[in-house]
Amino acid sequence: GIQVEQSPPDLILQEGANSTLRCNFSDSVNNLQWFHQNPWGQLINLFYIPSGTKQNGRLSATTVATERYSLLYISSSQTTDSGVYFCAVKNSGGSNYKLTFGKGTLLTVNP
């Protein structure tokens, strides 16, 4: 099946810093999503972005499907950004009808 690798696995920032999280995948995709799991365990959908660039406030994401990666940018980080960020993909061929999740990036933003 498709492989999803996220980097870095852990990231510690001071409030106000910027960061870039990366998601590499091993096959062509037609569905890619970024999620934030907050410290209370809630999974929030940040972006549905199989290709192109989107922005939502301090967060933006870019997927370069032809090169099999996606980036999540967090600018002016806040303590509420802490949590685990997951990338999930569905490959566009074969009989794979599910989202495959990466192992996540654990982000800690210190005040």
Added chain:
Amino acid sequence: DTAVSQTPKYLVTQMGNDKSIKCEQNLGHDTMYWYKQDSKKFLKIMFSYNNKELIINETVPNRFSPKSPDKAHLNLHINSLELGDSAVYFCASSHGEGRAIFGPQHFGDGTRLSIL
């Protein structure tokens, strides 16, 4: 105005018992899912239903039985609970058609299951 709601939030029970988790979505989606998140935070799909039809059934013990009475509800019944079933179970929904899934998935808040 909860989009995907699952109950209960916490479930503490003895080994060998049978329990159910309920899920409902009011987003008008036609595909619903159950995921299991283990202690290392790894998320893995268990089942998906599209318009009440089972689409995905991953390698899950047959002690786990999903039921979809209509496309807005997907429940999970677990028989003979074992220690290894301790995890957080998430319900999710999205648009879909048959086996295809479209657009973003939205998750419930999770059910934390602890087996004593």
